[in-house]
Each structure stands twice: as structure tokens, then as C-alpha cells.
Amino acid sequence: METRTPRGFHDVLPDEVRRWQFIEDNARRIFDLYGFSEIRIPVLEFTEVFARSLGTTTDIVEKEMYTFTDRDGSSITLRPEGTAGVVRAFVENSMHAKSPVSKLWYSGMMFRHERPQKGRYRGFYQIGAELLGPEDPASDADLIAMVWKFLESIGLSDRLTLEISSLGDQRCRPQYKEKLVAYFKPEADRLCPDCRRRLGTNPLRILDCKEEGCRKIAAGAPKMMDNLCGECAAHFGAVREYLGSAGVPYTINPKIVRGLDYYTRTVFEVTTNELGSQNAVAAGGRYDGLVEELGGPGTPAVGFATGMERLVLLHEKAHPGGFRREIKVFIAYVGEGTETAAFRLTAALRERGVPAEMEYGGKSLKSQLKRADKSGAVYTFIIGEDELSRGKVKLRRMETSSEEEVDIEAAPALSF
């Protein structure tokens, strides 16, 4: 048998998990502060849910989904992102009827069949949030502010850049796209092969090309920002104002392109230059048409998602060390009948809420103390035959090596 994970999947080992928990704890705390509730949804959906949501011509749907046929013949897909499933749950449970605004967050593993590289996996964790109901620009700004607060809370904001833009809506975006294609068409043979392809599939991406030649041509291209319809322009202006008043530092990047079809109006990205080429740690935007697309009542919404592995990678660079599990008290024992006493003392300590760990099997006292040391214990109880016969145990303070005898009955009640 193959004793390894499939390509692109990875284990998160205990030492690392502490850091994950730190990030997750802060996410939970900040989201709660902003009035978001957690929702838990399946890791798989009918394929249709993703195909309709993300757009049938997007890379994710075309070539990156883990899709299989269920026993009854239906097509099932492991979720490549979180929004589609949350919106499906929103519609299926008629959440619109329960409240004019739903604030939901989720976390869990997503699946995309991509070629792995630094910060990019086939099975990866995302934390995300969706704010459904309001169309008001204050909701865009509130969500973005929450993302920023979260990143601040884990000590990363000084290494991150927040960029925002507007993609327009059903009215102005198609017009802009045409304008863009009309601009690039005559230059097609001077574009790189990728961009010639993009001209047909996703002309907005040409603006983002890294090729020098394409960048020169793109520099003179019409900008979405200048082609927003009146309502979209007003919306974007208001979002900026709210962000400013919330003290969220952002820059405008008109070249932001999203890979999913459902985005409208506000889009944003949080990036770093410390993670190689996978530089986006969080991204999101408004998707006013998606709820209706999935069969619900017309409901505007904004949302975002962040990649846990990327956050963890960055957090490791920013704040190395400091996430080891530590036990408060270690219980060592040596001699006849001491193991039972150790077992009871350990249990009694835990009963009082003191994190305690005991030796199993009784090696030399030396090796027990070594283990105590490694466990990070502040105190070690040493139970020896002599002391035990007098109803005593030794309490060793690890840092100073000082020891004193205490009554074994009173030991669990000491203040640690």
C-alpha cells in the first residue's frame, strides 16, 4: 500500500496545529464581533451547484474539479470553494425569509486538481464569510474592514496590501468588455500566445499579464474604473468613503481580475510579496446575481475567502516559534507502589483544572525528568517510596531545581 497522501494533500502535524488554532481562534473572535454566525455545510455538492455559480468556462470548472458519479448516477463534486455551497444552503433553507440580512462564515477543506506549488495545494483550507441581503456599500466596506481587522489580529497586516476595484454590473461590464476586446483585437499578433487566447476567454486578464509586450499594450487600454455606469461608480465611491472612515488602508488597483464569473461591482484582494508567486492570501467581492442564479430570490451579497496555508506560511515568517504545547505539571515516580499514587495525583490535578501529564511505565528518574523538561512543565511532582510511606511527595520547581516536600493529600490544591 502507498503510505503517503495523494499529491497536493498534506498533514498538519501537532506542532503546526497550534499556529492554525491561533489563526482560527482570532477569525472566530473577530467574525463574532462583526455579527457573523458559523455555518457548516457539506464538502461536496451536486456538480451543477459549482458549474452554475463559478461559470462553466472558468478554469476551476473546466479542469480543476474533483467530480465523480454517485451510485445513483448523479454528478457530485468536491467543493473547490465555499461561496457556492453557502449560497445553496441559503436558498435551500429560505434564509432570506428569516432575516433581511444573513451573515455567515465557514471554514474547511477545499479541493482543486491543480499542479501543487508553494502556497498552492489540491486539498487546502479556507476560512470565508458571506454577507447576504444588503446592497448598500456600507456592507461591502464592513466586510472588507472585518477581513482587515482579522489580519491585523494575527499580526500580519503590516506585511499585507489591500487592493480594491470595481468590476461593474450586468449593465456596464459587458459594454466595457466589448470596448476592451475592440482595443486589443488590432494588436492581437503583438500579444503573447496566452493573451491571444485570453482575448476570447477572459479579456480582462490581459490587463494582468506579466509579459513586457502585453503590459505595454495594456497600459493604454480603457479602464473599467472609467467605464462604470452611474450607479456602479456611486457605489464604489461610497465603499471607498466608508473604508476611509473605518481607517482601513487600501489602494485602488483597476487591474484586479477575479477567476470566478459571479463577481459584480466591488472586488478586493489582500496580497503579500513574501510568499513567492502565490501572493494572494485573501480575496473576495460582491456577487449580486448568484443567489438568483441558484434559484433563490434576487439577493445581493458580498463575501471573501482566505487561504489558511498561505496565512500560516506568512505567519511563520512573521512570528517564528512560540507555539509549542506546554503542560503545567509533570508527575514522576520511582519505586514500589508509586505508579498508582502518581495516577491518582495526576487525575486529582486535572480535576482541579491543572494541565498535568504523568510518566507511563517508569523509566529511570533521570529520563522522567528529561521528559518533564521537554514537556515544558513548570513543576514536577516526584513520588518516591520513602516520601509516600510518610504521606508526602516532592514538588520540584523546574526552573530553579528547588524542591520541597508536601502532603500528597494537599498537593492537588496547591496554587500553580
Add this chain to the structure above:
RNA sequence: GUGGGUGUAGCUCAGACCGGUUAGAGCACUGGGUUGUGGCCCCAGAGGUCGCGGGUUCAAAUCCCGUCACUCACCCCA
């Protein structure tokens, strides 16, 4: 899907260009130095299909071919 780099002990890596005894180091682990006392130090020990398969050769970790994996980048994205 396309390109580059790398696979030697649990981890980080020497050894490879120039084939030649039992393949090394540091860290980690175990035991001892201390018949019941951690960290520092000293001594000892355990741990390896040199990714896998084939080829060349008297002889391959080392040279050749293939293959797999990992990794970085492109594409795309969190």
C-alpha cells in the same frame, strides 16, 4: 497541461564533477557518567532498500537510460 531544480538516517545536509574497504556529520532518540534528580558537558548505542527499475563495469550513492516522488515557476488561484 508545460518547463527548471532536487531525491543519501526521524530532520538538515556532506560524499557524486574525478566509480574503489564496514556510506558520514550535526540535531533528535536510547543508555551510561549520578544504585532517586532535567537543561550544559563527556562517553557509548541504535537508526540507511543511498527514491525505484534497468544498463555500463572486476567494482556504482557516484557514470548512462528510464520511471516515480517532491519542489519552484508558467497557467490559474486562497
